[in-house]
Amino acid sequence: LTPGKYCHRTAGIGVCRLHTSSSSASSKEHYKVLVLGGGTGGIAMSARMKRKLGAENVAIVETSEMHYYQPIWTLVGAGVKSVAASGRPTASVIPPGVKWVKSNVREIDPDTHTVRTDNGMEISYQYLIVALGLQLHYEKIKGLPEIDDWEEFKIGSNYSVQTVEKTWSALQNFKEGNAIFSFPNTPVKCAGAPQKIMYLTDAYLRKTGKRATANVMYNTSLPVLFGIKKYADALWEIVKNRDIQVNLRHNLVEVRANKQEAVFENLDNPGETEVFEYEMLHVTPPMGPSPVIKGSSLADEGGWLDVNKETLQHNKYPNVFGIGDCTNLPTAKTAAAVAAQSSILDRTISKVLKNEKPDTKYDGYTSCPLVTSYSKVILAEFDYSGQPLETFPIDQSKERWTMYQMKADVMPHLYWHGLLKGFWGGPGPIRKILHLGMK
Secondary structure, three states: OEEEEEEEEEOOEEEEEEEEEEOOOOOEEEEEEEEEOOOHHHHHHHHHHHHHHOHHHEEEEOOOOEEEOHHHHHHHHOOOOOOHHHEEEHHHHOOOOOEEEOOOEEEEEOOOOEEEEOOOOEEEEEEEEEOOOEEEOHHHOEOOOOOOOOOOOOEEOOOOOOOHHHHHHHHHOOOOEEEEEEEOOOOOEOOOHHHHHHHHHHHHHHHOOOHHHEEEEEEEOOOOOOOOHHHHHHHHHHHHHOOOEEEOOEEEEEEEHHHOEEEEEEOOOOOOEEEEEOOEEEOOOOEEEOHHHHOOOOEOOOOOEOEOOOOOEEOOOOOEEEOHHHEOOOOOEOHHHHHHHHHHHHHHHHHHHOOOOOOOOOOOOEEEEEEOOOOOEEEEEEOOOOOEOOOOOOOOOOOEHHHHHHHHHHHHHHHHHHHOOOOOOOOHHHHHHHOOOOO
C-alpha cells in the first residue's frame, strides 16, 4: 500500500491530494463498499458512499489516469471545444481519502464477495457497485483496425479520445463529395451523438461555402431517425429542410480506406451490401458489454449487468448494485441517465443498509441534448415508456439557443462540480417545481 501525492494544475493553480493507491502483487483487502469503474457512475457513487459511510470504508477500481467528460466530444469533433478541456486527472475526481486501486478488474466472484484485479489484488466487499461502462468495438468493422492514419483517409469518430480530433480534421479538410455518418446495429451510449455531428458538419460546410458540392448522409441501422416520436418528427423536418439524406437500416460493415469507400449492409435484406464513396466518414463503433461482467454470473443473457429496473439492485445478488452503461436498464445510455440513477441508487443502498425494502423507483429518466447547429439544441428528455419527460414548461422539441448554451457551458460545470461530487441527481426536483408538482 503506497500513499501517493498526485498533483495537477487547474487554471494555473497547483492542486495536490493524498490518495492511497495500490499496485502491489497478491495482497488482500476488504471494504464495506467496493466500486468498480471510475467513469461517471463510479465517481458519483464513490462520493455518495464516502458521505454515507466514511472514506476509509470505500474503494474504487479504475486503471485510467484521466477522466473525460465525454458528452462535450460532440463539440470537440466540430472544432468548438478542445479535447484537453474535456479531461481531468482521475486523481482529482476520486473523492479524497477513498482508496484508489489503480488496475483493471480481472474477475468478479459474487458468490464469495470478491474481486480480483490485474495487478494481483484480491478485494472482498460487503456491498459492490458495478459501474464498468461498455466496450467500443472498432475492430468489428472490417478494414478499420488496419488503418494507421485515420486523418489521411478522412475518418473520424467522436466516441474515443484517440479519434475525436480526427473528426475535426476530416471536417476541415473536406473538399467535395459524400460526408457519411454511421450508426451501428448494437446498443450504443448517447444514441443522439451520431447525428449531432452530422448537423454540425452541415452547418460548418454551409459556413465555409462548401455545402453546394457536399452530400450529407446519415446511414443508420435503426428503422427510425430517433427513438422518441415527438423529437423524431422535429428532426425529420430539419433533415428535409437541410437536404440531408437519411438511409434507414444501413449498417457499416467495412471500410476500404485506400479507395475511400464505406460498405453498408442492408439489414432488411441481410447479406446485401451497398458501397458508398466518401470524402468524410464519421464512424460510430459497435458497442457491447464489459467482458468482465459478460463472463460472470452477474450478467443477463446479453452480457449486461442484470439489475432491477426500478431499484438498480442486482436481480440475483442483493448486495450488488449497478449504474450506467454496463446495466441492462431499458433506457438510453447517457450521463443524464447516470445522474438520475445515482440519486435512486443512493436511496436504495440507504434502505438496504438498514435492512429495509428499497422504496424509491427509477422511472428511466434520460436526456439527449440534440445539437442541431453551432447555436441550437433540441433538448430530448424521456422515460422508460418512451414518453417525453421534460424539465421546462415549454415545447423542448423546438430548436433553442438557450438549450445550446446549457449544453456547451452549463452542463460541464454541473458535471464536474455537481454530479461527480454526488450532489446532482438529475432535474427531477426542478421539473416538479416548474410543472407545479404535476410531473
